[in-house]
Amino acid sequence: MSKRNTQAAKMAARERLRAEREREAKRAKAKRQIIVAASIVGVLAIAGGIGYAVVQANKPTYWEGQKDAKVVAPANTTGTDGTTVVIGKDSAKKTLKIYEDPRCPVCAQFEQTVGPTVKKDIDDGKFKMQFIGATFIDNKDNGEGSKNALSALGAALNVSDEAFLDYKAALYSAKYHPEETTDKFKDDSYLIKVANTVPELKDNKKFQDAVEKGTYDAWAMAMSKTFDDNKDGVKGTPGFVMDGKQLTADSQGTPLMTVADFNRVVGEALKK
Numbered sequence: 137m138s139k140r141n142t143q144a145a146k147m148a149a150r151e152r153l154r155a156e157r158e159r160e161a162k163r164a165k166a167k168r169q170i171i172v173a174a175s176i177v178g179v180l181a182i183a184g185g186i187g188y189a190v191v192q193a194n195k196p197t198y199w200e201g202q203k204d205a206k207v208v209a210p211a212n213t214t215g216t217d218g219t220t221v222v223i224g225k226d227s228a229k230k231t232l233k234i235y236e237d238p239r240c241p242v243c244a245q246f247e248q249t250v251g252p253t254v255k256k257d258i259d260d261g262k263f264k265m266q267f268i269g270a271t272f273i274d275n276k277d278n279g280e281g282s283k284n285a286l287s288a289l290g291a292a293l294n295v296s297d298e299a300f301l302d303y304k305a306a307l308y309s310a311k312y313h314p315e316e317t318t319d320k321f322k323d324d325s326y327l328i329k330v331a332n333t334v335p336e337l338k339d340n341k342k343f344q345d346a347v348e349k350g351t352y353d354a355w356a357m358a359m360s361k362t363f364d365d366n367k368d369g370v371k372g373t374p375g376f377v378m379d380g381k382q383l384t385a386d387s388q389g390t391p392l393m394t395v396a397d398f399n400r401v402v403g404e405a406l407k408k
Contacts, residue, residue: 199274199283203361204355210294212262217358223297224264230406231384232263236374237270237362238285238307239318245280246391247308248407250398255301263378263406267304269356270363270373273316281314283356288327290352291343292334299336299343306330324348378405 137208144305209218221229234254236243271282285307292303305318306312307321310386312330314320321327322345331337346352368377374391376383383405384390385397392398 155163163330168278174223193406199280199353199357202350202354202357203358205353207358208218208351209355210290210299210352212293218355219359219362220299221267221293221359222264223267224258225261228258228261228264228305230263230378230407231268232267233268233375234375235268235270235366235370235373236304237273237282237314237320237373238289239273239282239319240270241313241315241377242391242393244308244310244313246393248310249306249307251308253395253398255305257402258301263402265368266365267300268366269359270361271356272363273378277317277319279319279322283353283360284324285321285327286354286356286359287350288321288324288331288347290355290370292337292345294346295336295340296345299334301385302334303331303337306333328392329394353361375401378402379408381405 140367207217212221212223214222215219224231232254236247254265257263269286271286274280274282289300289304289307293300307327309329312333327347329343331347332339337343368375368380369382370377376392382389383401385390385394385401390397394400
């Protein structure tokens with residue numbers, strides 16, 4: 137091989153090596169760019185995920201959202217957002233306010249024991265009853281049964297006063313009222329099951345649609361706020377107020393849990 141050919145071969149070899157190194161450098165650069173781009177996308181995805189999680193965490197729950205929703209007031213109500221619920225004869229001179237939470241076990245005891253007496257006194261015209269519904273038990277255990285049952289009571293009230301009273305009695309009955317720790321009232325199907333024991337509500341499609349669609353959910357939240365903001369000083373349930381004064385069985389604030397105590401205390405208040 138001539139010296140010239142040898143030099144040409146060496147030059148060709150060096151050129152191939154240079155070209156290969158350039159290709160390798162380009163491949164390495166492209167790989168780095170891909171890795172950087174992927175890293176940026178990953179960081180953005182994580183940031184986006186965190187941002188989404190923060191937004192979701194800060195979004196109000198369904199029931200919280202109902203506090204600002206448009207209120208559909210049931211029939212047979214008056215006052216702001218239909219939160220004044222007064223039942224009784226126009227001839228009755230005084231009104232007994234009764235504060236209750238649907239999940240309250242003490243309210244259930246009261247309704248089972250004294251409820252029939254209250255209904256008879258209303259029917260007899262001794263007094264009107266004003267119902268104020270609360271939902272604080274839900275707040276205590278992150279439940280929703282009190283709110284959902286209060287909404288269903290609104291649906292019953294939309295049917296009639298009588299349907300409301302009978303449905304309230306059924307919800308508080310020994311057969312259907314759950315333990316405080318069991319949030320059964322959150323299920324529409326259970327509320328409808330109980331309603332089917334009430335003549336005016338049995339297979340009542342209008343009532344059932346209102347329960348399932350949450351027609352009175354915003355009303356329930358407005359009613360709950362009425363309890364929270366009450367000026368009577370009532371902090372728990374059941375609570376009883378007449379002429380702006382809380383009625384209790386004794387100086388310790390014991391609720392009116394017996395027919396005897398109820399008749400005695402309410403009877404005295406009616407005379408004033």
